[in-house]
Amino acid sequence: MWSCRSLVTRLCCDRKWLLSRAPPSRPQFRIGYSLRHFSAFYHLDGGSTLGDGENGCVDGKDGKKDEFVGISSSLFGGVSSGWKVSRDGRIQNSRGVLAGSGGKGHLSKKSGYYGVNINAWKVTRDVHQLVALTFLEKQKEEKEKAFPGQKVEVDHIDGNRQNNSVDNLQWLTRQEHVRKTAASQPHPRPLISSALRLYASNIATGEAQTFPSINSCRAFLDNYSGDKLKVAKLRGSPEGVKIKNWRITIDTEKFRELEGEHFKPLYRVHDEEGRIFLSFLGLAGKLDTIPYIEVSNRGRVRFRNGRISVGIKKVGYLYARGYRVHRLVAEAFHAEQKQLVLIAGAKKSTLQVDHKDGNPLNNNVENLQWVPPDVHATLTWTRIKGRQKISSKNTKPNESS
Incomplete structure (x- = not known):
């Protein structure tokens, strides 16, 4: 039972609670959001509510750089998506919110391009493609007509993948794109040793x-x-x-082999304990019948496909197939000298290869020798001290002056 006082209080202070149990209506912006989607899907008002051109593109149309135009409907089965793009390369989603950082989209560290994910349509595109498809669709059609059967791609004229302004984009065939990219590199990337021209x-x-x-x-x-x-x-x-x-x-x-160069094969040896190492002919153990790699007296290696290389530089040394080249050369050409060092009492597992001139990249056979670790350390220290003395003599001031 309600008392009179309680009833009056409820009527005066909480009037809506007594008179209506219906939940509050949705905010106006939610209604507008629904109407916008409804018009986008069903083309209300002649399908022009989103500003699309007659054929879903505005090729050649003059407009401000910050003016947003509906993305070409060709990406969405001929239906306007509500997403828009500007001539300066910014993207706006169907709610009018700029996509990514400042509307540029999300930068891919792998490709270097800005892109967007249109989840409702399950579409992922680079921003430069959306700009070109929207503003340069006629140019694309003309290029495809001029080169029938060839794929066309979007090119950044200035080479900057993050400059997605329509003035910086053009349609090129795959071959035109490859040629332009190769010719526009002022400093070509250094090629790895395995690259073949x-x-x-x-x-x-x-x-x-x-x-x-x-x-x-x-x-x-x-x-x-x-x-x-x-x-x-x-x-x-x-x-x-x-x-x-x-x-x-x-x-x-x-x-090609160098003048005076000759190669020796190295095989993978499987010893009784199951270990695998590379060695020249004549050692005990199970020997592979096909050479694993070949090394030359000039410090180069030859792979199974015939390619010759000095190796790849890592941490100061040259490597080939995971092995240091100087050890491969010493294994193939200084096997007898290695045996003499072992007979003198050195341990096989600790043997090291010394570069006589101190240059770890000079793997000519005359520059290499097998030595125990203590001898290697002494030789290295002697060379370092010798270089320091020479350097101090060259930098000493002239006392006569």
Whole structure:
């Protein structure tokens, strides 16, 4: 039972609680959000509520850089998504909120491009692609018409992947894009020692192309994945292999031996304790029948495909297939000297290879010798002290002056 006082208090102070049990209505912005989505899906008012052009693009349309235009509907099955893009490369989602940092999207550390995830449509795109598809769709159509059957890509004119302004973008074919990227690098990236230069000649036009590696040539040929680009196939075809109207030949420079150079094979040896190490012929243990690697008296290694290399520099030494090159050379060419050091009482597990001139990159056979650890330390210290004395003499002031 309600008392009169309680009833009056409820009526005066909490009037809505007594008169209506219905939950409060949704805020106005939620209603607007729903109407905007409804109009986007069902094309209310002639489908122009989002500012799309007649065919979903505004190619050639003049507008302010900060003006947002609906992203081309071709990405969403001909339906307007509510997402917008500006000519300066910013993205706005269907709620009018800028996507990512300042509307630029989210920067990928792997690719270096800005991108966005449109989760409602399960679409992930780079921002430069969205800008080009929206503002440069006619240019794309003209490029595809001029080069039928070829893939077209979006290129950053100034080479800056983060500059997604429409003025900095253009459509190019895959081959045009590869050529421009290679030609625009003022300082080409240093190639790893395994990179093999390839030459391509167009059979129809005679156009010549040079590629610093097999991978770059494969990309030029629309990611060709056949066996013809394998090293063995290229080496076995002096006149070149034919791929997609191009004749491809390999540079034989990295297969040539130097004057006076000769190679010896090293095999993997499996001893009784199950350990595996590399050794020259004549040692006990189970020996592989195929050489694991070959080393030369000039401090170079030759792999199974015939490629010759000095190795890859790591922590001050040259390595090949996980082994230090100077130890491989000493193993192949100084086996007798190694045995003499062992007979003198040195332990095999602690033997070290000394560079006589102190240069760890000079792996010529004349510059190497097997030594015990204590001898190696003494030789290294003597060389360091000798260099310090020479340096002090050169820097000593002239007393006569």
